[in-house]
Amino acid sequence: xxxVGIVGAGGISRTHADRWSRMPGIDLAGFYDIVExxxxxxxxxxxxxxxxxxxELFDAVDYVDVCTPGTAHIGPVVAxxxxxxxxxxxxxxANSVADCEQIVDAAERTGTPLFVAQVVxxxxxxxxxxxxxxxxxxxxxxxxxxxxxxxxxxxxxxxRKGLAITSYYADFAKSGxxxxxxxIHDIDYQRWCFGEIERVFARGMMFAGKEPKDHALLTMRFxxxxxxxxxxxxxxxxxxxxxxxxxxxxGGIIEWDSRARQPVDIAIAQDDGSLASxxxxxxxPQHDPYYAELAHFVSCVEAEEPFLVTPYDGLxxxxxxxxxxxxxETGRAVTIS
Amino acid sequence: xxxxxxxxxxxxxxxRVGMFSFAHMHAASYVHFLTQMExxxxxxxxDDDYDRGGRIAAQFNVPYFRRSEGLLDQxxxxxxxxxxxxxxxxxxxxxxxxxxxxLCEKPIATTASDGQAMIDRCRESGTKLQIAFPxxxxxxxxxxxxxxxxxxxxxxxxxKTTNHGSMPGRWFVDAKLAGGGAVIDHTVHVVDLIRxxxxxxxxxxxxxxxxxxxxxxxxxxxxxxxxxxxxxxxFGTLDTSWSRPPSYxxxxxxxxxxxxxxxxxxxxxxxxxxxxxxxxxxxxSDVNWGSNGDEGLVADFVAMIREGREPSVDGEDGLRxxxxxxxxxxxxxxxxxxxx
Numbered sequence: 001x002x003x004v005g006i007v008g009a010g011g012i013s014r015t016h017a018d019r020w021s022r023m024p025g026i027d028l029a030g031f032y033d034i035v036e037x038x039x040x041x042x043x044x045x046x047x048x049x050x051x052x053x054x055x056e057l058f059d060a061v062d063y064v065d066v067c068t069p070g071t072a073h074i075g076p077v078v079a080x081x082x083x084x085x086x087x088x089x090x091x092x093x094a095n096s097v098a099d100c101e102q103i104v105d106a107a108e109r110t111g112t113p114l115f116v117a118q119v120v121x122x123x124x125x126x127x128x129x130x131x132x133x134x135x136x137x138x139x140x141x142x143x144x145x146x147x148x149x150x151x152x153x154x155x156x157x158x159x160r161k162g163l164a165i166t167s168y169y170a171d172f173a174k175s176g177x178x179x180x181x182x183x184i185h186d187i188d189y190q191r192w193c194f195g196e197i198e199r200v201f202a203r204g205m206m207f208a209g210k211e212p213k214d215h216a217l218l219t220m221r222f223x224x225x226x227x228x229x230x231x232x233x234x235x236x237x238x239x240x241x242x243x244x245x246x247x248x249x250x251g252g253i254i255e256w257d258s259r260a261r262q263p264v265d266i267a268i269a270q271d272d273g274s275l276a277s278x279x280x281x282x283x284x285p286q287h288d289p290y291y292a293e294l295a296h297f298v299s300c301v302e303a304e305e306p307f308l309v310t311p312y313d314g315l316x317x318x319x320x321x322x323x324x325x326x327x328x329e330t331g332r333a334v335t336i337s
Numbered sequence: 338x339x340x341x342x343x344x345x346x347x348x349x350x351x352x353r354v355g356m357f358s359f360a361h362m363h364a365a366s367y368v369h370f371l372t373q374m375e376x377x378x379x380x381x382x383x384d385d386d387y388d389r390g391g392r393i394a395a396q397f398n399v400p401y402f403r404r405s406e407g408l409l410d411q412x413x414x415x416x417x418x419x420x421x422x423x424x425x426x427x428x429x430x431x432x433x434x435x436x437x438x439x440l441c442e443k444p445i446a447t448t449a450s451d452g453q454a455m456i457d458r459c460r461e462s463g464t465k466l467q468i469a470f471p472x473x474x475x476x477x478x479x480x481x482x483x484x485x486x487x488x489x490x491x492x493x494x495x496x497k498t499t500n501h502g503s504m505p506g507r508w509f510v511d512a513k514l515a516g517g518g519a520v521i522d523h524t525v526h527v528v529d530l531i532r533x534x535x536x537x538x539x540x541x542x543x544x545x546x547x548x549x550x551x552x553x554x555x556x557x558x559x560x561x562x563x564x565x566x567x568x569x570x571x572f573g574t575l576d577t578s579w580s581r582p583p584s585y586x587x588x589x590x591x592x593x594x595x596x597x598x599x600x601x602x603x604x605x606x607x608x609x610x611x612x613x614x615x616x617x618x619x620x621x622s623d624v625n626w627g628s629n630g631d632e633g634l635v636a637d638f639v640a641m642i643r644e645g646r647e648p649s650v651d652g653e654d655g656l657r658x659x660x661x662x663x664x665x666x667x668x669x670x671x672x673x674x675x676x677x
Binding site: 266 | 474476477479480481484489490599600601602603604605606607608609610611612613614615616617624625627632633
């Protein structure tokens with residue numbers, strides 16, 4: 001039985017705790033959060049104990065899962081690596097390139113496994129699209145477009161409203177807005193598909209004073225000559241979120257749209273005469289992407305195999321996100337160094 | 338990309354499984370998931386087709402057996418049988434008593450008497466007989482079952498279903514080996530799902546069966562429209578036709594529309610797709626990314642052996658579904674509904 005300790009008790013922490021709780025061979029030891037009440041709430045929901053310090057948590061666990069906001073990754077991640085504890089770090093690896101570089105250095109120096117939770121690589125439709133691309137079915141890479149758009153992440157569910165993280169997202173100086181918090185998923189995915197990114201140009205609302213709304217459109221050029229487009233949004237009308245993949249090559253194209261027909265469609269008449277309709281796309285529990293990424297972490301650590309996402313991948317995704325923000329500020333294309 | 342399986346804390350007791358024939362293409366999928374499971378050993382492959390068996394055995398680096406007896410001598414815990422339909426019976430009867438569990442491809446057999454003999458022989462010998470109905474492990478189907486059980490629809494009136502396919506060719510169109518064409522091939526999946534979801538039986542079936550309607554010269558039925566009455570009062574239809582041409586984006590479907598007093602629930606078990614247009618293929622294809630029911634089926638089979646429990650889908654389930662297909666052929670002959 002391996003014990004996992006979670007640092008940070010906000011939104012993604014809850015998602016990870018749920019997955020750890022149902023993973024065979026894993027004991028969720030508990031939580032540490034600088035806000036002790038938050039850790040207590042997490043323990044009441046998910047079990048384990050409240051740790052009063054990072055060191056107390058490190059002493060009690062085999063693996064560390066850092067789910068703090070990106071500005072607060074460097075401390076616990078570097079400490080966990082120095083303690084020799086294999087570590088999961090929620091994306092983005094950190095909010096600044098400098099922090100990311102220090103974390104990558106710490107991972108290299110200590111040789112401790114560090115997995116960056118770029119979860120989109122574990123979404124089955126995204127993983128399958130990469131597999132089809134790699135099979136050569138659409139020829140050589142040409143244009144990749146992805147969309148990740150929804151409303152501001154404050155009230156997806158009531159419990160979230162009171163969390164500090166909710167205002168954190170709206171503080172773009174900290175969260176980096178959609179470009180760093182949301183579109184980093186697509187930057188990492190597109191880089192995974194098409195290789196290194198040479199330059200990026202962005203337009204968006206990050207500095208338009210519309211917080212918490214944000215919306216950005218990125219264009220990218222890859223080292224292999226291919227191009228990419230990303231839409232990321234916290235400005236869509238609530239209930240009209242959209243995720244899309246389109247990968248075009250010299251011999252074909254791959255498309256997926258979250259808004260296409262779903263495998264389960266339910267329409268039930270209500271007593272007041274209205275219609276309650278819903279649709280869903282269920283998958284087996286082990287294919288849940290959050291479960292799959294954490295199971296991947298455990299299985300790679302145990303087998304001493306490399307992760308699908310390396311610390312360097314985490315660093316590069318942040319570099320490109322930061323370059324996109326710089327492009328917004330300067331109005332110029334930014335070359336990735 | 339392979340997604341890592343979860344690991345169990347203690348190492349699991351080894352389960353040795355032999356694959357008996359790759360005549361049915363589902364065998365490749367079963368063996369794929371089998372070899373990914375912890376504590377499962379693929380002990381060898383028997384196939385009466387030397388080239389096919391030898392090639393697949395080499396691919397998985399396991400021994401190839403030209404005779405089923407040779408593979409049965411390998412101290413197997415489980416046997417997976419994916420031969421031509423008519424050869425299920427001799428293989429199951431031969432393996433009964435030699436292994437703890439058998440997973441037999443659907444349909445159970447080509448005749449009810451063969452099916453009954455398989456069930457009897459397995460029961461006498463203490464071998465558990467499971468029939469391969471992977472659609473029970475499809476997440477959209479499982480969601481439908483849970484919705485139906487919640488009672489949200491109120492009284493249920495009717496079920497409209499399809500299990501379309503592409504014309505598979507090979508032995509599937511040889512009446513001696515397959516027992517029939519599209520009707521026997523595609524009746525049993527959906528009938529099994531209906532029996533499982535509602536815990537009921539088909540009591541009457543009427544069928545219009547079409548021979549060579551879509552594939553001139555095929556020599557066997559390629560179209561089937563079944564109209565059925567269930568013991569619980571629900572009526573419905575099932576389209577089993579091999580009506581998906583090579584230019585179609587996908588092989589076929591499993592769709593179930595359930596209408597009740599409060600509303601409608603529609604599922605399309607294979608509607609989790611990337612649309613892949615390929616110049617080489619000359620068409621747009623659906624590439625499914627949903628959870629494959631075969632994974633759950635094979636895991637359930639191995640768990641049955643390990644736990645020594647009864648099969649979740651047993652020989653009787655296989656036989657009841659086969660009887661509906663056979664009754665459909667009889668109905669089509671007589672142009673009358675047939676009682677079961």
